Amino acid sequence: MTPEFVHLHVHSEFSMLDGAIRIPQLVEHVIRMGMPAVALTDNGNMFGAVQLVRTCEANDLKPILGCEVNFTSGDRRDTQNREHSHLVLLASSQEGYQNLVRLVSTGWVDGMSADDHPRIDFETLAKYRKGVVGLSACMGGFLAQEILNKGPDVGRDALAALRDSFDPGYFFVELQDHGFPENRPLNQVLMKLAEDLTLPLVATNDCHYLERQAAHAQLVLQCIGAGRSVREMEAVHHLSSELYVKTPEQMHSLFGYAPDAVKNTLLVAEMCAGNATPLAEPRLPRFAVPGGATEEDYLRALSVAGLGRRMVEMRHRGEAFDENTYHGRLEQELDVILKMGFAGYFLIVQDFINWAKDNGVPVGPGRGSGAGSLAAWALRITDLNPITHGLLFERFLNPERVSMPDFDIDFCMDQRDRVIQYVRDKYGAHSVGQIATFHQLKSRSVVRDVGRVMGMTPGEAGLIATMIPEPVQGKSVPISTALEQEARLRTAYEQDSQAHELLDTAQQLENLTRHAGMHAAGVVISEGPIWDHVPVFCPEKDVYVTQYHKDDVEAAGLIKFDFLGLRTLTVIDISTRLIDRRPDRQDVPFKIEEIPMDDPATYALLQSGETTNVFQLESSGMQSLFKQLRPDRFDDIVAAVALYRPGPMGAAMDKDFVQRKHGRQEVAYPDPSLEEILSETRGVIVYQEQVMQIAQVMAGYSLGGADLLRRAMGKKKASEMEKQKTVFIDGAIERGHTKEKAEEVFDLMAYFAGYGFNKSHSAAYALITYQTAHLKTHYPVEFTCATLTADKEKIDKVVRTVAEARSMGITVLPPDVNESEIDFTVVYTPDDAQDVARLRHKPVCHNGAVHDPMGPKIRFGLGAIKGVGTAALDAILEARKAEQEEQEALVERPFVDIFDFCARVDLRRVNKSVIEALVQCGAFDTVHNAIDAHRAQAFVAIEQAIERGQAHTGRAIERAGESLWADGGKRRGAGLRAPGRQLPCARLLGLPRPVVSREGNARVLRVRAPARPVSK
């Protein structure tokens, strides 16, 4: 009989630069070795829990969910106390899993040590012990540390305290043996103490890689994490190549002296394996309805009232419509929404969207299939009338297929965080989380990292890294592919032994998870604290990020809301504000949603192809499609957006569409009954919605059933297609069509469904295209200025847009320390300044040139100057207005020369390189032209001016402070803690070489380790 054993202490790649194990390989490996279960105990996190459970389920292995947490015997909230030792926790039941989630989260929420380790303490254990099994962990464990540092007697007290922190029978004394000199003596003490306190033993191997031969690669990985070279690491740490996933035989022979410890792994597996899962049914958060009504009644009332307002607006615009159609569809949609239990979801979404709209945060008109819902339009979640645009609700929520609703919402990039903050305030910070993203060691960067760790210079490693082709569409080229494709790289690999070693090691580490971050757009709202549902980590205080990424977090039952940032909305918003500031139209606020949809000038611009910076029309391919198509109505834009994709273009559908539009190809319909559905696209099946409607009209499908048909066609699953084909043909024959016709139409649909696009999305995005085209047509200078401001941090885009502006005849004035703001601004120089009010606004961009009687010019924004950060800019603008306190009036006092400038600005924030950047880009030119000096002279004077400035203000420049501000002081995202960080097990295992105690004060123990594990 094969000896039995289960691994209870395993670090996957989610131990972040400590573990090199990939979960799918772990599962495969463990099964191959005949083990019935496996645990996952990553450093301070549960990032891999969902992946482990899913992979195990698919392979008939039993997962044990766990975590190796940091522990302090003091108060976890005491940041002065830096103590953190290890403790392994495993979930033995669903309740145990939930407690484990709370334990792991608590460390992040309020147990962070001064050196960034999330810790739990005795208090947390007492609170959440139920269902949790504890193991005493590695040599860095609390128990081992007490024994090693203070002797076996203190160790006994520690063990008793740990024992009392778990339910009886739920704590095990862990034995490990990786060949370190401390292992055996320590195990003797542990065995003795366990016997004294009648506690069970358990043997583990602290697994960090699958097989022995991966030991070196894992060491390199650790060195990347620790920022040390392999040589440095070898000098201070014991190294072991025993931290791999051993066979049961190996474990039995290793622990021949403690057979019970090996056997007990099966006992623990029995207690825990397969007993808990992170997967859960969706739990929708509730919406607090004012006045105590039910969510259902409140949603109905809000939708009906909202639709009423929409109809008033339609009448106001003179649109003709049939009220009953609208009321009927709303009722139908509400029935489905309520029956599926999504009232609360709709209420939550409409609440934050309407808050955003009421508080000046631009929101997109819609995105994805949600734009097909009339209820959403009535609630102002979307801004596109789904009935007039022929958008279908069933494409969004299908009553015949239960799935979660998913509104993707676009917000102005710069103000999205305000909406997330609103949601936090409304539902409580503890109930709102952002979603984790994981970053991997990609081919080029892993080569650089490994090279550094191997002691190569950045130049040497960089040379090899750059032989790997650049990422293609954001996807890294794998090293193996690069070796096949790149002769230079292959030669280096074959002829240079160092390069050979580098590439071999890098390939072993390639694509391992490097760190976790926060998804900017994904937000979850939970009923109660998030850690009642999923574990969290905190990149900064009071910001909670789920430890599961977007798919996993949904699998764990939380509902995701996508707060997407769309730069174009920022451009529209800035344009609107600039337009409102035009001297000739200050009294009438500009509203983008009120522009006419049939404006010939706007269509003329779209047809001209001069559409740089117009949403979705940036590429030359799209511009040329528009030139050929010459769209003259909104439907054309919607169709063009849907057709400009590889699939339809591959099938020449875009060309057919253009030909038919201009009457060069006959517009034919597969069947006369389909003319109404297909006339807007001239007989071409462009949208998924059209497939659904054809099935409805020709074969009597319900729209829900038609959505299932559409899905089957999209997925091209043969068996499902056969079934649907029979249903379709029977239905069509019943409606008086011939079998041949029905077959013909079905095959046609099946062909086009592969290319079909979601019309809801296409129409919503086409609206933004039209809006930006309108702005570019009628307010070209303001639109261009807004684009420059929105892109001001992307120098190459600024350069391109400035060039385009000049070609349109727009004057772009250089930056000027006295005139420029941080953003780009428009200055007006009307032909007839006396008579501004009389000038009727008629600016227009025609044939690529701007005609505007107000004579607008763009002033370059200081924020777009390379090397000048936010802090420096604030200081300059403050200094320009600095005198206003003494004088009553709010006049700016221009800088007279560079000496005046240096005397007035805060030189701690505006350093020499900032001033040099300003002089070089001409920001001082007008200042110095006035006193007849040159840019070169100003440049030479900088040093002297700074010295005098310092003397003038008496402020000493702090050299150290200089570099702090050099990047502008505003460092977004910097300072985020890397989650999952805890002193890696493997480094604790390889503690600094022990000093042998001559006194031998501990009778059994002959080694002494340093007082605390060494932190980096």
Ligand SMILES: [Zn+2]
């Ligand atoms: Zn460990």
Ligand SMILES: [Zn+2]
């Ligand atoms: Zn450990």
